Amino acid sequence: MKKYIADLHIHTVLSPCGDVEMSPKNILHYARKAGLDIIGITDHNSTLQAPVIKKAAKGTNIKVLLGAEITTKEEIHCLTFFENEIILDQFQTFIENHYSAIKNKPELFGFQLVVNENEDVIQEVDIMLSAALTISVDQLQQKTESLGGIFIPAHVDKAKNSIFSQLGFLPEDLSFDALELSRHHKQNSFLKQHPQIATSSLIQSSDAHYPQDIGAAKTAFEMADNSWNEIKLALKRMDKRKTLFI
Amino acid sequence: MKVSEIIKKLNLTVFSGELVADHKIAGGYTSDLLSDVMGNADEGYIWVTLQTHKNIMAIASLKELAAIILVKGLQPDEDTLQKSIEENIPLLGTADEAFEVSGKLYKLLNS
Numbered sequence: 001m002k003k004y005i006a007d008l009h010i011h012t013v014l015s016p017c018g019d020v021e022m023s024p025k026n027i028l029h030y031a032r033k034a035g036l037d038i039i040g041i042t043d044h045n046s047t048l049q050a051p052v053i054k055k056a057a058k059g060t061n062i063k064v065l066l067g068a069e070i071t072t073k074e075e076i077h078c079l080t081f082f083e084n085e086i087i088l089d090q091f092q093t094f095i096e097n098h099y100s101a102i103k104n105k106p107e108l109f110g111f112q113l114v115v116n117e118n119e120d121v122i123q124e125v126d127i128m129l130s131a132a133l134t135i136s137v138d139q140l141q142q143k144t145e146s147l148g149g150i151f152i153p154a155h156v157d158k159a160k161n162s163i164f165s166q167l168g169f170l171p172e173d174l175s176f177d178a179l180e181l182s183r184h185h186k187q188n189s190f191l192k193q194h195p196q197i198a199t200s201s202l203i204q205s206s207d208a209h210y211p212q213d214i215g216a217a218k219t220a221f222e223m224a225d226n227s228w229n230e231i232k233l234a235l236k237r238m239d240k241r242k243t244l245f246i
Numbered sequence: 247m248k249v250s251e252i253i254k255k256l257n258l259t260v261f262s263g264e265l266v267a268d269h270k271i272a273g274g275y276t277s278d279l280l281s282d283v284m285g286n287a288d289e290g291y292i293w294v295t296l297q298t299h300k301n302i303m304a305i306a307s308l309k310e311l312a313a314i315i316l317v318k319g320l321q322p323d324e325d326t327l328q329k330s331i332e333e334n335i336p337l338l339g340t341a342d343e344a345f346e347v348s349g350k351l352y353k354l355l356n357s
Contacts, residue, residue: 074299136299136323159281167301168280 001240004221007031008040008065009079009154009180009205010214014049016110016130019210023119024049024056026211031062034215038062038226040205042069042079044129045099047092048114051085056117063226068095069154071130072137077161079180080140081150083228094143098135104128137163141175150232151175155182155207156197157190170197177235178203178243183217201235203243220244247271247355249313249336252292256350258315259339261322262330269312269336274355276348280305287311292351294344298322303329303337311335315351317344 010027011018031039039062041050047068054064066088067081082088103126104112114123135143137153144151153163156170156179163170178201181190191198206216223230223241234241249267253260260267272290277283278297287293289310295302296317303326306314313336316322322330322337330337340347 074297138299165279165281167297167299168284168305169301171299171301 001222001224004037004063004223004226005035005215005218005246006038006040006203006221007034007036007205007208007215007218008038008067008081008152008203009042009069009207010039011069011207011209012041012043012049012053013111013113013115014043014046014125014129015209016044016104016106016112016128017209018043018110020111020113021211022209023115024053024117025119027053027214028057028060028062030211030214032060034218036062036215036218038065038221038231039214040065040067040079040081042067044069045071045095045131045133046112046125046129047082047088047095048123048125050088052114052116054085065150065231067150070095070140071132071161072140073132073134074137074166075132075161076137076163076166077154078137078140078163079150079152079154080144081152082147083149087147087149091143091147091149095133098133099127100131100134102128102131137167138171138174145175150177150235152178152180152203152235154180157181157185164194170194177201177232180205181217182207183213201237201243202245203235204245218246220246249292249338252313252351252354253336253338255354256340256347261316261327261337261339262335267313267336271312271355274348274351276344284309294348294351296320296344298326300326300329302326303333303335306335307333313338315340315347317342317347 050066112125203219275287276294
Protein backbone atom coordinates (compact mmCIF):
# COMPACT_ATOMS: atom_id res chain seq x y z
CA MET A 1 0.00 0.00 0.00
CA LYS A 2 1.08 3.55 -0.70
CA LYS A 3 0.07 6.74 1.02
CA TYR A 4 -1.37 9.63 -1.00
CA ILE A 5 -2.14 13.05 0.48
CA ALA A 6 -5.43 14.52 -0.72
CA ASP A 7 -7.34 17.77 -0.46
CA LEU A 8 -10.68 17.08 -2.13
CA HIS A 9 -12.39 20.44 -1.67
CA ILE A 10 -10.87 23.28 -3.72
CA HIS A 11 -12.72 26.15 -5.39
CA THR A 12 -11.46 27.98 -8.46
CA VAL A 13 -11.91 31.36 -10.07
CA LEU A 14 -15.26 29.98 -11.36
CA SER A 15 -16.86 30.02 -7.89
CA PRO A 16 -18.23 33.51 -7.16
CA CYS A 17 -16.50 33.42 -3.77
CA GLY A 18 -13.29 31.94 -5.24
CA ASP A 19 -10.33 34.29 -5.41
CA VAL A 20 -9.34 35.55 -8.86
CA GLU A 21 -5.91 34.02 -8.15
CA MET A 22 -7.43 30.51 -8.17
CA SER A 23 -6.31 29.78 -11.73
CA PRO A 24 -5.27 26.30 -12.93
CA LYS A 25 -1.60 27.27 -12.79
CA ASN A 26 -1.79 28.72 -9.27
CA ILE A 27 -3.88 25.88 -7.88
CA LEU A 28 -1.35 23.32 -9.11
CA HIS A 29 1.56 25.40 -7.85
CA TYR A 30 0.12 25.69 -4.35
CA ALA A 31 -1.00 22.04 -4.34
CA ARG A 32 2.58 21.01 -5.06
CA LYS A 33 3.83 23.36 -2.36
CA ALA A 34 1.41 21.80 0.15
CA GLY A 35 2.66 18.33 -0.74
CA LEU A 36 -0.62 17.14 -2.21
CA ASP A 37 -0.85 14.07 -4.43
CA ILE A 38 -4.59 14.28 -5.14
CA ILE A 39 -6.79 17.38 -5.44
CA GLY A 40 -10.56 17.63 -5.91
CA ILE A 41 -11.90 20.55 -7.95
CA THR A 42 -15.28 21.47 -6.52
CA ASP A 43 -16.82 24.73 -7.70
CA HIS A 44 -20.31 25.69 -6.61
CA ASN A 45 -22.89 24.06 -8.90
CA SER A 46 -20.57 23.83 -11.91
CA THR A 47 -17.96 21.43 -13.26
CA LEU A 48 -16.73 23.68 -16.08
CA GLN A 49 -13.30 24.58 -14.68
CA ALA A 50 -12.25 21.12 -13.51
CA PRO A 51 -11.19 19.58 -16.89
CA VAL A 52 -8.83 22.51 -17.61
CA ILE A 53 -7.04 21.86 -14.31
CA LYS A 54 -6.83 18.14 -15.00
CA LYS A 55 -5.28 18.89 -18.38
CA ALA A 56 -2.83 21.35 -16.86
CA ALA A 57 -1.77 18.68 -14.34
CA LYS A 58 -0.72 16.23 -17.07
CA GLY A 59 2.93 15.39 -16.72
CA THR A 60 2.93 16.27 -13.00
CA ASN A 61 2.49 13.88 -10.09
CA ILE A 62 -0.79 15.49 -9.06
CA LYS A 63 -4.00 13.56 -9.67
CA VAL A 64 -7.03 15.81 -10.28
CA LEU A 65 -10.50 14.59 -9.38
CA LEU A 66 -13.26 16.17 -11.50
CA GLY A 67 -16.21 17.32 -9.45
CA ALA A 68 -18.44 20.03 -8.04
CA GLU A 69 -19.86 21.22 -4.73
CA ILE A 70 -23.60 21.05 -5.20
CA THR A 71 -26.16 23.04 -3.20
CA THR A 72 -29.35 20.98 -2.94
CA LYS A 73 -32.79 22.51 -2.51
CA GLU A 74 -32.46 21.99 1.25
CA GLU A 75 -29.29 24.14 0.94
CA ILE A 76 -27.04 21.24 1.86
CA HIS A 77 -23.56 21.35 0.31
CA CYS A 78 -22.35 18.03 -1.13
CA LEU A 79 -19.14 17.11 -2.94
CA THR A 80 -19.55 15.01 -6.06
CA PHE A 81 -16.82 13.47 -8.24
CA PHE A 82 -16.87 11.65 -11.57
CA GLU A 83 -14.41 9.35 -13.29
CA ASN A 84 -13.87 11.16 -16.59
CA GLU A 85 -14.83 14.16 -18.72
CA ILE A 86 -17.61 12.31 -20.57
CA ILE A 87 -19.48 11.43 -17.39
CA LEU A 88 -18.72 14.86 -15.94
CA ASP A 89 -20.37 16.40 -18.98
CA GLN A 90 -23.51 14.31 -18.38
CA PHE A 91 -23.55 15.54 -14.80
CA GLN A 92 -23.09 19.14 -15.97
CA THR A 93 -26.19 18.77 -18.15
CA PHE A 94 -28.10 17.45 -15.14
CA ILE A 95 -26.99 20.48 -13.10
CA GLU A 96 -27.96 22.91 -15.84
CA ASN A 97 -31.42 21.36 -16.06
CA HIS A 98 -31.93 22.17 -12.37
CA TYR A 99 -30.69 25.73 -12.02
CA SER A 100 -33.19 28.02 -10.33
CA ALA A 101 -32.68 30.72 -13.01
CA ILE A 102 -31.38 33.50 -10.74
CA LYS A 103 -28.80 35.70 -12.47
CA ASN A 104 -25.48 36.49 -10.80
CA LYS A 105 -24.59 40.07 -9.85
CA PRO A 106 -20.80 39.98 -10.09
CA GLU A 107 -20.36 43.32 -8.31
CA LEU A 108 -22.17 41.85 -5.26
CA PHE A 109 -21.25 38.18 -5.32
CA GLY A 110 -18.07 37.98 -7.39
CA PHE A 111 -17.20 36.99 -10.94
CA GLN A 112 -17.81 33.46 -12.26
CA LEU A 113 -15.10 32.89 -14.83
CA VAL A 114 -13.83 29.86 -16.71
CA VAL A 115 -10.20 30.35 -17.74
CA ASN A 116 -7.84 28.34 -19.91
CA GLU A 117 -4.35 27.11 -18.97
CA ASN A 118 -2.90 30.54 -19.84
CA GLU A 119 -5.38 32.30 -17.55
CA ASP A 120 -7.34 33.82 -20.45
CA VAL A 121 -11.05 34.10 -19.68
CA ILE A 122 -12.94 31.77 -22.03
CA GLN A 123 -16.41 32.01 -20.47
CA GLU A 124 -18.37 34.01 -17.91
CA VAL A 125 -21.24 32.09 -16.30
CA ASP A 126 -24.27 34.35 -15.78
CA ILE A 127 -26.53 32.04 -13.72
CA MET A 128 -25.94 32.49 -9.97
CA LEU A 129 -23.88 29.45 -9.01
CA SER A 130 -24.31 29.91 -5.27
CA ALA A 131 -28.11 29.56 -5.47
CA ALA A 132 -29.62 26.17 -4.61
CA LEU A 133 -30.47 23.70 -7.37
CA THR A 134 -34.08 22.47 -7.51
CA ILE A 135 -33.14 18.88 -6.60
CA SER A 136 -33.24 17.24 -3.18
CA VAL A 137 -30.24 15.69 -1.47
CA ASP A 138 -31.71 12.24 -2.18
CA GLN A 139 -32.08 13.02 -5.89
CA LEU A 140 -28.48 14.26 -6.01
CA GLN A 141 -27.22 11.11 -4.31
CA GLN A 142 -29.18 8.90 -6.72
CA LYS A 143 -27.95 10.78 -9.80
CA THR A 144 -24.33 10.66 -8.60
CA GLU A 145 -24.60 6.93 -7.90
CA SER A 146 -26.21 6.25 -11.28
CA LEU A 147 -23.22 7.92 -12.96
CA GLY A 148 -20.80 5.82 -10.87
CA GLY A 149 -19.65 8.93 -9.02
CA ILE A 150 -18.50 9.71 -5.50
CA PHE A 151 -20.93 11.44 -3.13
CA ILE A 152 -19.70 13.19 0.03
CA PRO A 153 -21.87 15.52 2.18
CA ALA A 154 -19.58 18.52 2.78
CA HIS A 155 -18.34 20.11 6.03
CA VAL A 156 -20.86 18.22 8.17
CA ASP A 157 -19.53 19.91 11.33
CA LYS A 158 -20.51 23.41 10.14
CA ALA A 159 -23.53 25.28 11.49
CA LYS A 160 -24.66 26.25 8.00
CA ASN A 161 -25.15 24.43 4.71
CA SER A 162 -24.35 21.07 6.27
CA ILE A 163 -26.62 18.05 6.32
CA PHE A 164 -26.90 18.42 10.10
CA SER A 165 -27.78 22.13 10.07
CA GLN A 166 -30.34 21.74 7.28
CA LEU A 167 -31.95 18.39 8.14
CA GLY A 168 -31.24 18.18 11.87
CA PHE A 169 -29.58 14.78 11.64
CA LEU A 170 -28.24 12.34 9.08
CA PRO A 171 -31.14 10.54 7.33
CA GLU A 172 -30.50 6.88 8.05
CA ASP A 173 -31.22 5.69 4.50
CA LEU A 174 -28.95 8.19 2.72
CA SER A 175 -25.98 6.43 1.09
CA PHE A 176 -22.66 8.23 0.83
CA ASP A 177 -19.02 7.38 0.15
CA ALA A 178 -17.72 9.52 3.02
CA LEU A 179 -18.54 12.53 5.17
CA GLU A 180 -16.35 15.60 5.05
CA LEU A 181 -15.21 17.55 8.11
CA SER A 182 -14.16 21.16 7.69
CA ARG A 183 -10.66 22.42 8.34
CA HIS A 184 -12.02 24.12 11.48
CA HIS A 185 -12.99 20.83 13.07
CA LYS A 186 -10.88 20.42 16.17
CA GLN A 187 -10.00 17.53 18.41
CA ASN A 188 -12.90 15.32 17.40
CA SER A 189 -15.38 17.73 19.01
CA PHE A 190 -18.10 17.11 16.42
CA LEU A 191 -17.42 13.39 16.42
CA LYS A 192 -17.93 13.32 20.17
CA GLN A 193 -21.34 14.95 19.80
CA HIS A 194 -22.27 12.60 16.97
CA PRO A 195 -20.74 9.24 17.85
CA GLN A 196 -22.85 7.51 15.19
CA ILE A 197 -20.81 9.09 12.38
CA ALA A 198 -17.45 8.08 13.85
CA THR A 199 -17.94 4.70 12.21
CA SER A 200 -18.45 6.29 8.77
CA SER A 201 -15.68 6.96 6.33
CA LEU A 202 -14.45 10.48 7.05
CA ILE A 203 -12.27 12.94 5.18
CA GLN A 204 -11.09 16.42 6.05
CA SER A 205 -10.37 19.05 3.44
CA SER A 206 -9.58 22.74 3.11
CA ASP A 207 -12.57 24.20 1.20
CA ALA A 208 -9.93 26.57 -0.17
CA HIS A 209 -11.10 29.77 -1.82
CA TYR A 210 -7.60 31.34 -1.78
CA PRO A 211 -4.34 29.77 -3.02
CA GLN A 212 -2.63 29.84 0.37
CA ASP A 213 -5.49 27.78 1.90
CA ILE A 214 -4.93 24.81 -0.41
CA GLY A 215 -3.90 21.88 1.77
CA ALA A 216 -4.89 23.70 5.00
CA ALA A 217 -6.67 20.43 5.84
CA LYS A 218 -5.98 17.13 4.15
CA THR A 219 -6.59 13.41 4.27
CA ALA A 220 -4.23 10.50 3.63
CA PHE A 221 -5.42 7.74 1.33
CA GLU A 222 -3.80 4.33 1.84
CA MET A 223 -4.18 2.36 -1.36
CA ALA A 224 -2.31 0.49 -4.10
CA ASP A 225 -2.21 3.39 -6.60
CA ASN A 226 -4.00 6.67 -7.28
CA SER A 227 -6.56 5.32 -9.77
CA TRP A 228 -10.27 6.14 -9.58
CA ASN A 229 -11.16 2.62 -8.41
CA GLU A 230 -8.55 2.65 -5.65
CA ILE A 231 -9.86 6.02 -4.40
CA LYS A 232 -13.38 4.61 -4.29
CA LEU A 233 -12.16 1.54 -2.41
CA ALA A 234 -10.25 3.68 0.10
CA LEU A 235 -13.35 5.81 0.76
CA LYS A 236 -15.37 2.64 1.29
CA ARG A 237 -12.54 1.20 3.39
CA MET A 238 -12.56 -2.01 1.42
CA ASP A 239 -9.75 -4.49 0.67
CA LYS A 240 -7.52 -2.95 3.34
CA ARG A 241 -7.66 0.50 1.70
CA LYS A 242 -8.53 3.39 3.97
CA THR A 243 -8.45 7.12 4.65
CA LEU A 244 -6.71 8.74 7.62
CA PHE A 245 -6.71 12.20 9.14
CA ILE A 246 -3.33 13.91 9.15
CA MET B 247 -57.14 25.92 19.84
CA LYS B 248 -57.11 22.51 18.17
CA VAL B 249 -55.44 21.58 14.88
CA SER B 250 -58.84 20.78 13.38
CA GLU B 251 -60.05 24.33 14.03
CA ILE B 252 -56.92 25.82 12.44
CA ILE B 253 -57.44 23.63 9.38
CA LYS B 254 -60.94 24.98 8.99
CA LYS B 255 -60.11 28.64 9.70
CA LEU B 256 -57.07 28.81 7.42
CA ASN B 257 -58.56 26.50 4.80
CA LEU B 258 -55.51 24.21 4.91
CA THR B 259 -54.90 21.17 2.74
CA VAL B 260 -54.73 17.98 4.80
CA PHE B 261 -52.12 15.66 3.28
CA SER B 262 -52.48 12.99 5.93
CA GLY B 263 -56.26 12.95 5.99
CA GLU B 264 -56.97 9.90 8.08
CA LEU B 265 -55.37 11.42 11.15
CA VAL B 266 -57.37 12.70 14.03
CA ALA B 267 -56.44 16.36 14.15
CA ASP B 268 -57.35 17.00 17.76
CA HIS B 269 -53.88 17.95 19.03
CA LYS B 270 -54.02 21.16 21.00
CA ILE B 271 -51.77 23.93 19.75
CA ALA B 272 -49.49 25.55 22.32
CA GLY B 273 -47.81 28.01 19.96
CA GLY B 274 -46.08 28.29 16.60
CA TYR B 275 -42.62 28.28 15.06
CA THR B 276 -41.50 29.24 11.55
CA SER B 277 -38.12 28.03 10.29
CA ASP B 278 -36.53 25.98 7.51
CA LEU B 279 -33.41 24.93 9.38
CA LEU B 280 -34.22 21.63 11.04
CA SER B 281 -31.35 21.98 13.50
CA ASP B 282 -32.89 25.30 14.58
CA VAL B 283 -36.36 23.77 14.98
CA MET B 284 -34.88 20.93 16.99
CA GLY B 285 -33.36 23.50 19.36
CA ASN B 286 -36.18 26.02 19.58
CA ALA B 287 -39.66 24.63 18.89
CA ASP B 288 -41.61 23.43 21.92
CA GLU B 289 -44.09 20.66 22.57
CA GLY B 290 -47.51 21.28 21.04
CA TYR B 291 -46.27 23.90 18.56
CA ILE B 292 -47.46 24.12 14.98
CA TRP B 293 -44.47 24.39 12.62
CA VAL B 294 -44.43 26.40 9.37
CA THR B 295 -41.76 25.38 6.83
CA LEU B 296 -40.89 24.88 3.16
CA GLN B 297 -38.81 21.75 3.81
CA THR B 298 -40.48 18.60 2.47
CA HIS B 299 -37.77 16.06 3.41
CA LYS B 300 -38.93 13.19 5.61
CA ASN B 301 -36.64 14.36 8.43
CA ILE B 302 -39.28 17.02 9.23
CA MET B 303 -41.53 14.26 10.60
CA ALA B 304 -38.76 12.88 12.80
CA ILE B 305 -38.13 16.36 14.22
CA ALA B 306 -41.88 16.86 14.77
CA SER B 307 -42.07 13.53 16.56
CA LEU B 308 -38.98 14.24 18.68
CA LYS B 309 -40.29 17.65 19.73
CA GLU B 310 -43.90 16.41 20.03
CA LEU B 311 -45.19 19.10 17.70
CA ALA B 312 -48.93 19.43 17.05
CA ALA B 313 -48.71 19.70 13.23
CA ILE B 314 -46.61 20.88 10.29
CA ILE B 315 -47.77 23.35 7.62
CA LEU B 316 -45.98 23.27 4.25
CA VAL B 317 -46.08 26.67 2.52
CA LYS B 318 -46.31 27.93 -1.09
CA GLY B 319 -48.34 24.94 -2.30
CA LEU B 320 -45.42 22.54 -1.74
CA GLN B 321 -46.23 18.83 -1.72
CA PRO B 322 -44.65 16.47 0.83
CA ASP B 323 -42.27 13.80 -0.45
CA GLU B 324 -43.87 10.34 -0.54
CA ASP B 325 -41.85 9.02 2.41
CA THR B 326 -42.59 12.19 4.39
CA LEU B 327 -46.30 11.54 4.00
CA GLN B 328 -45.80 7.94 5.08
CA LYS B 329 -43.97 9.08 8.22
CA SER B 330 -46.72 11.57 9.03
CA ILE B 331 -49.20 8.73 9.13
CA GLU B 332 -46.85 6.50 11.16
CA GLU B 333 -46.05 9.26 13.65
CA ASN B 334 -49.67 10.39 13.85
CA ILE B 335 -48.71 14.04 13.31
CA PRO B 336 -50.86 15.98 10.81
CA LEU B 337 -49.09 17.23 7.70
CA LEU B 338 -50.90 20.25 6.30
CA GLY B 339 -50.45 22.62 3.38
CA THR B 340 -51.27 26.12 2.21
CA ALA B 341 -50.74 28.19 -0.93
CA ASP B 342 -49.66 31.09 1.33
CA GLU B 343 -46.04 32.06 1.84
CA ALA B 344 -44.51 31.54 5.30
CA PHE B 345 -44.90 35.22 6.22
CA GLU B 346 -48.62 35.25 5.43
CA VAL B 347 -49.61 32.01 7.11
CA SER B 348 -47.47 32.81 10.16
CA GLY B 349 -49.26 36.15 10.50
CA LYS B 350 -52.66 34.51 10.28
CA LEU B 351 -51.66 31.83 12.79
CA TYR B 352 -50.27 34.39 15.20
CA LYS B 353 -53.55 36.29 15.10
CA LEU B 354 -55.62 33.14 15.65
CA LEU B 355 -53.50 31.83 18.50
CA ASN B 356 -53.32 35.17 20.28
CA SER B 357 -56.90 36.35 19.91
